[in-house]
Each structure stands twice: as structure tokens, then as C-alpha cells.
Amino acid sequence: MSSMANLKTFTRALTVFCLAVLFYFFIPDSLAHLSGLLKYILIIAIIVILMMYNQILGSLSAPQSSAGSDVPDGVPDAVTTQSSTHNLYENLKSLVISTAKSINPDCKSAIYVIDPGKQVFTLQAGKTSEFADSIPLSNTTVKKYINKPKKLHQKDNPNAWTELFFDQTWKGSECAIFSPVTLHGTLAGFVLIRVDHFTDATDREMGILKQLGEFVSFGLENLESLEKHILGEDSKSLILEIVSNLDFKSDAQNIFNQFKYLLRTFFKYDRLTVSLRKDTENRRKLDKGVSSIIKLADGEKDDFVEGSEFPTNGSLHGLPVVSRTSIHTTDWRQSHPNMARFRSSEPDEYAFQSVLASPIIIEGESRGSIVLERVDAQPFSSMDVNDLDLIGQVLGSALRWRYEYKKIYTNATHDGLSGLFNHQTFKERFSDEIQRAARFQQKMAVMIFDLDKFKKVNDTLGHQYGDYVIQTVSKILQDNVRAVDVVARYGGEEFAVILINTTAVMSNMVAQRIVDNIADYEFSMDGVDTRVTISGGMSEYPTHSENTKELIELADQAMYATKQKGGNGIIIHNKDEKTGEQVNPA
Incomplete structure (x- = not known):
């Protein structure tokens, strides 16, 4: 019987009970024998009423099934999955x-x-x-x-x-x-x-x-692959819901965190570890993936936290990556006696026994693992094995989707040679930072830099050497500002920098350090050495202007004033003087 039908029956019974109580109080003394009989009936009725009330509470507080109020009666599970x-x-x-x-x-x-x-x-x-x-x-x-x-x-x-x-x-x-x-x-x-x-x-x-x-x-x-695995299995619709809510524009850690909640829902475990192979700087293919890095850890704490590295070969957590197959054992030390969980030197204080692990497949290649561990020997079910295999495939697809989006986004927003923001992205970020600074009543320093006599480098040393100089200068710029600041390649040999929440005067030290580091750098390529200097100009929001175009023009004018004074320096725009104020001239 449904909770609604129970509630109606309870209401009728309670009404009859109240009428009986009312009748009991008005029975005359001459009918004492009837009064005694009714008293016992009321006691029994109270017990019945309490039992019915308890049943009503239970039915109302019970969790709704997947076919509850959210899904109309008669709607197949496949329809919700297709949705x-x-x-x-x-x-x-x-x-x-x-x-x-x-x-x-x-x-x-x-x-x-x-x-x-x-x-x-x-x-x-x-x-x-x-x-x-x-x-x-x-x-x-x-x-x-x-x-x-x-x-x-x-x-x-x-x-x-x-x-x-x-x-x-x-x-x-x-x-x-x-x-x-x-x-x-x-x-x-x-x-x-x-x-x-x-x-x-x-x-x-x-x-x-x-x-x-x-x-x-x-x-x-x-999507086709997901449908083949999921269609008709109601419990798997949660996987699709998780994936459909992923934000591929955010960082990868957000994706791992979303899958953590999914894994918590599907499995009972004492420790969850998700790791990916780490590509080394060595370009040889065989050297890639010799170590793995933990991207997600949940449950029991140990020395191996998020960001920890371990060898892929010879480790239990690296085995799904190497073998491309799942692992299911109730005593991993007995089934894999020659392996350590992560490293051979790790302590034995975390004595996990039952293990279920699946590889993460990206572009048809085994790139990581999802490992579930239990401290006892309770085995995982065959359904758990199938579910974890599916989640490993879905996680691999999600990471690939994010990689593809990031590749397209990076190509669109960054300069291909320098790796810095391109001109268009700089203008958009500048506009955003102006709005943020206005909202919080903050100041900003805007710098325009231009390499001195760069045409001579291209003409005498070649364009490949010029590209090398651009890349090196770009790195020097990035290394000398904070992560929150904005660095862009504004033109051919021109760069733009925005220092957030600071004044032009406070930015003098940063600007001069950039100028000095470039001047002191020994550029060397294919046995050819050279020296390069840079000139810069600076304006300040909102002191000099509140308009992005004007701030760039003022910084640009100050930069050309630096060049007129011989270059290799930085000048802050002075609204009272056309030539600006030179800072630490060379």
C-alpha cells in the first residue's frame, strides 16, 4: 500500500477514535457496564492508532526508488538513460x-x-x-x-x-x-x-x-561507446549525469573530484587512488611513463598523497597500466608477492588486502589506473569489476575531451611561438582586469616592452635565431612576474604586461629587473652569441586613464621615449610631461 493510501486510512481511523472518545465522556452512570467495555476498546484503539502512525512515518521517510516521483510510472529505464x-x-x-x-x-x-x-x-x-x-x-x-x-x-x-x-x-x-x-x-x-x-x-x-x-x-x-555499455542499466545513468555536468574549461583536478563522488556512490572501499603516467622530458618513447603521479586519493591516509610519484613498473598501482587489464584479488600480497603497492621502501602499516583495479584508457593507450583497496579480505563483486572497467573508460574519455578542448583553446588564445597570450586574448583579459580593479577599487600597472634593434638580429643572424630570442625573452618575462599577472606577445617583438593590484611606482623594481635580466642574458645558439636589450614604458590605472586603449597608448608613448634616450630602460608615463619620467635609465 502506498504512503498516500496509508495516510487516508489513518485519517479515517483517527476520526472514528475521536468520536468514540467523545461518546465515552457522555455515557450516563446508569450504563456503567457499557462504559467499562468502551474503555477497553479505546485502549486497544490507541495501540492500533500508534502502530498506524508509526507505519505512516516509516513510509514517508523511506528513500524514494529510482522510479519514484522524479520518473513517471511506465517510463522504461532506458528512456531515463537516453535522456x-x-x-x-x-x-x-x-x-x-x-x-x-x-x-x-x-x-x-x-x-x-x-x-x-x-x-x-x-x-x-x-x-x-x-x-x-x-x-x-x-x-x-x-x-x-x-x-x-x-x-x-x-x-x-x-x-x-x-x-x-x-x-x-x-x-x-x-x-x-x-x-x-x-x-x-x-x-x-x-x-x-x-x-x-x-x-x-x-x-x-x-x-x-x-x-x-x-x-x-x-x-x-x-557517446556511442557509452550508450553501448550503459543503455538499459539504470544504475549507470549516474555516470552519464556526472560526465554531462563536467566543465572541460576548468582544470583536470575538477574532473578527478567529480569522479571521486561517482566512485564513492558505486563502491565500498577503504582507499581510492587514481594515478596517471607521467611523461618525462626525455623524448624517447620508451622512456615515457616510467613513473606515475597520483592525481586523486580518498579514504585512508598514507605517505602517498596527491602529487606523489611512484615507479609504474614493479608496483601494484602501476600494474593495470602495464598489463592493460583489471586486477581483482582478496590478498594482493599472496597473488603478487614480488610487488610493492607503490615503492619497495614503503612501510607495511597500511595492510590492505582486497584490491580491485582497472586501467584508464586514453586514445587507445593505457595511461593510468583506478585502484580500490579494502583492509579486509572481502571480495569485490563481478558487478563491481564491470562497473570499474566502465568508469575507467569514461574517465579516459573525459580526460581526452578536456585535452582536446585545451589544445583548441590554447591555440586560439596563445601565441604559437612564445607560448604567451596573443594580442586578442590580452585585450580581453585587460578589459576583464579593468572591471575587476574598478569593482575592488584597485590600481594596475600596464607595461609595453619592445626589443631594441631586433631587426638587426633577424637580418644578420637569421629568423630562426630571432625566434629563439623571442622565446627566451618570453620566458624571462614570465619568470619575473607573479602567476596572477598577465604577460602577452603584443606584436612582432613587442610584449605587454599587466601587474595586478599594484601601482606603477611599486612596479619599478619588477620592470627594471626584467630590463636588466634581458640585458645580462648571454644569448647563444648553434655557437653564435649575441646580446639583446629591451625598452619599456608604463602607465597606471586609474591614475593616468580608465580606458584600456588610452592606457596602452600612454605606455607605448613612454616606451618610445625610452628608445629616444638610448633604450635599455623603463619610463613611467607622466601626465604632466610628454616625455614621461625615466626610471633607472641605462
């Missing part, structure tokens, strides 16, 4: 569209997927007011451009353009690119990116946008 898969697919599409926007704010993007029944590409993501709802599979323009890096220009192909986009008034400067989406090597759709003016997107940005189709392809293949 989770659908949410993950929607998140994938949103991530791709937002990534394209972050790469180039002026672009408009859409995702098309093949509908075999209708023989068309159907619009899956993107505004219907800007993109066609469907495009025939026979469309010659799609066939021509989908696998080519070249752009489709509106002015050169007006008729083809109209087939892809709604009939609007076009300027003739618009262009578009296609990025194919594949599933198991077969065309499944494409990402279509449109820019209103071909000069608004550099060739490099267009090349990065071209990679978005690969990201969707990878996501679709992983």
Missing part, C-alpha cells in the same frame, strides 16, 4: 559553439548532422535565422569544400552561398569554412563557421576553427 545521453550530446554541441565564439567573437557557427532517411544534413546547433534548416546531401558546395582548407567566399559563389544561408543582404566580404564530422571514418556531418568579413579571421584562427569538427567526431564516438 542523460541526450543531455551530454547537447553539452557537446554547446561547448563547440562557445569554443568557436571564444576563438573569434565575430564568427557564427552551426553543426549539421546527416539524416539518412531524408538524405539531408539537418541543423543540430546554431540559429535558424542565420543558417538553413537542412542542406541536401547532394549539395555540390558542401562536397567541394568540406575536406578542403580553403574558404568559401560569398562574392565568388553567391548562388552557393544562398543555399547555405538565408537570403539576406550580403556585403560580399563574407566567408565560411567547413569542418567535417566523422563517425568511424565515415562522414556524419560538418561544422559550418561564417565570418562577416574575411579579414576578421586570420588564417591561423581559421585553421583552429577547422579542428572543431574533429572534436565533435571524437565526442560522438565516445
Whole structure:
């Protein structure tokens, strides 16, 4: 009987009981024998009422099943699982569209997927007011451009353009690119990116946008793999919910923490350890992964915490990585007598017995392990083994997704040569920092640096040497500021630095240290040595201006004033003097 039916029965019984009590108090003394009988009946009724009340409390406080109020009666488990898969697919599409926007704010993007029944590409993501709802599979323009890096220009192909986009008034400067989406090597759709003016997107940005189709392809293949393993198993829908809520823009530790809660839900363990192989600086493939690093530790504490390293070979926690297979034992010391948990020198005070471990597969390669340990010999169930194998695959996919996103994001926001923020990202970060400084009433120092006589380096020593100088100077800049500060390659040999929550005067020491370290550095490549100096200018928010463009211009003017005085120095803009104030001139 449901809790609602119990409640109705209880209400009726309580009403009858109250009427009986009322009748009892009004029985005349002449009917004493009836009064005594009714008294016993009321005592029995009180016991029954209390039992019913206790049953009502139990039914109301009992946890709801997975088919409770959140899922209507008659809805199959597969439907709820498919819903989770659908949410993950929607998140994938949103991530791709937002990534394209972050790469180039002026672009408009859409995702098309093949509908075999209708023989068309159907619009899956993107505004219907800007993109066609469907495009025939026979469309010659799609066939021509989908696998080519070249752009489709509106002015050169007006008729083809109209087939892809709604009939609007076009300027003739618009262009578009296609990025194919594949599933198991077969065309499944494409990402279509449109820019209103071909000069608004550099060739490099267009090349990065071209990679978005690969990201969707990878996501679709992983979704298909998840569905094969999960469909029809209600308990596994939680895995999809966890993955669909992952933020691939955040750091990897956030992903590990999300999976920690998932593992806590699925398994009973005394210790959980997740580790990944560590790629060494040595470029030889065989040397990579000789050690592993712990990314997540939960449960019993020991000497091996997050960030600890251990040898992959010869360790129990490295065995799933090496063997690419799961481990299930109730006494690991007996089943693996020649191995240590992590290191041979570790103490024996943590005497775990039962162990379940699975490899983490990334790009078809065993890259890490998930290890569950119990202090007793209680075995893990066969369902536990299957569940951990699945979670290992899903975690590998999640880490790969984040890697792919990070690769695209880094290419879009960082300069390829120096590794610093590029010009566009610097402007966006500068605007964000201005807003933050205004909100907290803080000051900021803005620096513009330019290498002195850098053209001579390129002309006499070659462009490869010039690239080496740019990379070295970039590292010197980064090494001399805090992690919260912003460093960017502003132009060819020009750099920009924002020092957060500080004044220009307070930043003098940092700026001069940068100038001195570059001047003192012995640049040497292929046996050729040289010296390089740098000139800098500085402005301050909000003292000199509250406008980003003006602050950069003022710092730029101060930098040129430094060059006019011989270079190799730093000058702070002085609003009372056009030449500025020189600090520690060379």
C-alpha cells in the first residue's frame, strides 16, 4: 500500500477514535457496564492508532526508488538513460559553439548532422535565422569544400552561398569554412563557421576553427561507446549525469573530484587512488611513463598523497597500466608477492588486502589506473569489476575531451611561438582586469616592452635565431612576474604586461629587473652569441586613464621615449610631461 493510501486510512481511523472518545465522556452512570467495555476498546484503539502512525512515518521517510516521483510510472529505464545521453550530446554541441565564439567573437557557427532517411544534413546547433534548416546531401558546395582548407567566399559563389544561408543582404566580404564530422571514418556531418568579413579571421584562427569538427567526431564516438555499455542499466545513468555536468574549461583536478563522488556512490572501499603516467622530458618513447603521479586519493591516509610519484613498473598501482587489464584479488600480497603497492621502501602499516583495479584508457593507450583497496579480505563483486572497467573508460574519455578542448583553446588564445597570450586574448583579459580593479577599487600597472634593434638580429643572424630570442625573452618575462599577472606577445617583438593590484611606482623594481635580466642574458645558439636589450614604458590605472586603449597608448608613448634616450630602460608615463619620467635609465 502506498504512503498516500496509508495516510487516508489513518485519517479515517483517527476520526472514528475521536468520536468514540467523545461518546465515552457522555455515557450516563446508569450504563456503567457499557462504559467499562468502551474503555477497553479505546485502549486497544490507541495501540492500533500508534502502530498506524508509526507505519505512516516509516513510509514517508523511506528513500524514494529510482522510479519514484522524479520518473513517471511506465517510463522504461532506458528512456531515463537516453535522456542523460541526450543531455551530454547537447553539452557537446554547446561547448563547440562557445569554443568557436571564444576563438573569434565575430564568427557564427552551426553543426549539421546527416539524416539518412531524408538524405539531408539537418541543423543540430546554431540559429535558424542565420543558417538553413537542412542542406541536401547532394549539395555540390558542401562536397567541394568540406575536406578542403580553403574558404568559401560569398562574392565568388553567391548562388552557393544562398543555399547555405538565408537570403539576406550580403556585403560580399563574407566567408565560411567547413569542418567535417566523422563517425568511424565515415562522414556524419560538418561544422559550418561564417565570418562577416574575411579579414576578421586570420588564417591561423581559421585553421583552429577547422579542428572543431574533429572534436565533435571524437565526442560522438565516445557517446556511442557509452550508450553501448550503459543503455538499459539504470544504475549507470549516474555516470552519464556526472560526465554531462563536467566543465572541460576548468582544470583536470575538477574532473578527478567529480569522479571521486561517482566512485564513492558505486563502491565500498577503504582507499581510492587514481594515478596517471607521467611523461618525462626525455623524448624517447620508451622512456615515457616510467613513473606515475597520483592525481586523486580518498579514504585512508598514507605517505602517498596527491602529487606523489611512484615507479609504474614493479608496483601494484602501476600494474593495470602495464598489463592493460583489471586486477581483482582478496590478498594482493599472496597473488603478487614480488610487488610493492607503490615503492619497495614503503612501510607495511597500511595492510590492505582486497584490491580491485582497472586501467584508464586514453586514445587507445593505457595511461593510468583506478585502484580500490579494502583492509579486509572481502571480495569485490563481478558487478563491481564491470562497473570499474566502465568508469575507467569514461574517465579516459573525459580526460581526452578536456585535452582536446585545451589544445583548441590554447591555440586560439596563445601565441604559437612564445607560448604567451596573443594580442586578442590580452585585450580581453585587460578589459576583464579593468572591471575587476574598478569593482575592488584597485590600481594596475600596464607595461609595453619592445626589443631594441631586433631587426638587426633577424637580418644578420637569421629568423630562426630571432625566434629563439623571442622565446627566451618570453620566458624571462614570465619568470619575473607573479602567476596572477598577465604577460602577452603584443606584436612582432613587442610584449605587454599587466601587474595586478599594484601601482606603477611599486612596479619599478619588477620592470627594471626584467630590463636588466634581458640585458645580462648571454644569448647563444648553434655557437653564435649575441646580446639583446629591451625598452619599456608604463602607465597606471586609474591614475593616468580608465580606458584600456588610452592606457596602452600612454605606455607605448613612454616606451618610445625610452628608445629616444638610448633604450635599455623603463619610463613611467607622466601626465604632466610628454616625455614621461625615466626610471633607472641605462
